[in-house]
Amino acid sequence: MKTQTQVLCLFLVAVDASHLQKTSSLFTPSGLNAFPVDFQHEWIHDFGIEADLDSSDSIPDSLRPPNFVKTFDFVNNDTSIENLARQAQEIILQDTSGAILFRNLNQIIQNVSDFGEFWSAMQWNPVEHVSCYNRKRQQDKSGVDLVDTDVPWMVLGPHNEHACNPTATGRIAFYGLQPAPVGGESLIRYNQDIAIPDYVTEFVQQHGGIQTTRVYSDQNHMPTGRHPTSMSWQERCGTDSKEACNDFFARQGMERATAFDVNDTLTVTSVHPGWLDGSWFNHLDYGFPTKLADGTNFPREWQMQLKKQKWDETFAYKLQEGDWLVVDNTKAQHGRLPYGGDRRLVVTYTD
Numbered sequence: 001m002k003t004q005t006q007v008l009c010l011f012l013v014a015v016d017a018s019h020l021q022k023t024s025s026l027f028t029p030s031g032l033n034a035f036p037v038d039f040q041h042e043w044i045h046d047f048g049i050e051a052d053l054d055s056s057d058s059i060p061d062s063l064r065p066p067n068f069v070k071t072f073d074f075v076n077n078d079t080s081i082e083n084l085a086r087q088a089q090e091i092i093l094q095d096t097s098g099a100i101l102f103r104n105l106n107q108i109i110q111n112v113s114d115f116g117e118f119w120s121a122m123q124w125n126p127v128e129h130v131s132c133y134n135r136k137r138q139q140d141k142s143g144v145d146l147v148d149t150d151v152p153w154m155v156l157g158p159h160n161e162h163a164c165n166p167t168a169t170g171r172i173a174f175y176g177l178q179p180a181p182v183g184g185e186s187l188i189r190y191n192q193d194i195a196i197p198d199y200v201t202e203f204v205q206q207h208g209g210i211q212t213t214r215v216y217s218d219q220n221h222m223p224t225g226r227h228p229t230s231m232s233w234q235e236r237c238g239t240d241s242k243e244a245c246n247d248f249f250a251r252q253g254m255e256r257a258t259a260f261d262v263n264d265t266l267t268v269t270s271v272h273p274g275w276l277d278g279s280w281f282n283h284l285d286y287g288f289p290t291k292l293a294d295g296t297n298f299p300r301e302w303q304m305q306l307k308k309q310k311w312d313e314t315f316a317y318k319l320q321e322g323d324w325l326v327v328d329n330t331k332a333q334h335g336r337l338p339y340g341g342d343r344r345l346v347v348t349y350t351d
Contacts, residue, residue, distance in 0.1 A: 106322030166253030184339030
């Protein structure tokens with residue numbers, strides 16, 4: 001016969017085992033432990049736009065790794081995709097840093113279809129990609145975007161997704177299916193770390209914010225020499241109806257921002273104040289000639305200075321197979337360095 005003390009001990013062991021079962025996780029915190037990436041001066045010319053290098057003393061010798069990013073290793077492959085999604089979502093919802101990296105997910109997620117199932121299990125509201133520059137994404141039937149369609153030699157400087165739109169994406173996430181053999185590092189830059197001169201702040205505010213103009217040709221009059229990913233307005237809006245196309249952009253917060261000309265070319269104009277939650281949030285430092293809300297040109301010399309300055313605040317890390325980087329788009333920017341060879345990532349956008 002067991003004594004009262006033995007029974008109590010057995011009860012406590014059972015309670016403790018039950019507690020461990022309930023609180024056990026598929027993930028364990030780890031460190032990124034990555035290394036710097038040598039900086040190439042030609043990266044300043046992202047999108048082929050020249051930046052003045054006369055004052056290149058502010059250009060870094062290398063891009064530091066974002067070793068501060070919260071990193072979690074997947075440690076149990078004996079689970080379902082649904083359970084994996086649920087536990088990952090719990091970690092994401094508790095995060096306030098702006099960027100989280102999950103690793104080793106390729107034990108469960110091995111292709112685009114698997115990732116589509118994983119993302120569907122999250123049950124987050126998707127946000128359609130409406131580019132600031134009339135660009136389309138290649139979508140898989142599962143609904144996630146393939147991001148290996150961009151010109152590989154082009155550096156995509158750090159930016160917030162849809163920063164030109166009245167309503168921006170809440171989160172953007174990248175899953176690594178196949179890392180490039182050479183280059184292709186992902187970039188991270190925190191909005192709160194971006195130092196903007198007072199004269200730039202005052203100028204943007206004085207002229208009412210930053211204007212973005214997108215032009216979509218009619219599908220029967222597509223111009224020669226156009227960018228290979230540019231779209232007609234019919235393709236962008238998924239309709240042949242001008243009224244329905246106007247409604248499409250109105251749902252993006254761009255009501256009364258559309259106009260058709262005599263050739264049925266659609267011009268869409270929107271204005272963003274330039275800040276979000278007190279942080280610099282726009283696409284000015286990409287370097288494209290930009291007008292402010294009242295039609296005033298933003299000074300090119302200021303724009304080129306911002307274009308150079310952004311690299312001082314930018315970190316780089318090469319996503320490996322099975323890596324899933326989740327970025328709070330309202331807090332952190334993302335980008336991509338040039339690469340060689342095959343590279344496959346998928347991306348998702350949520351509100």
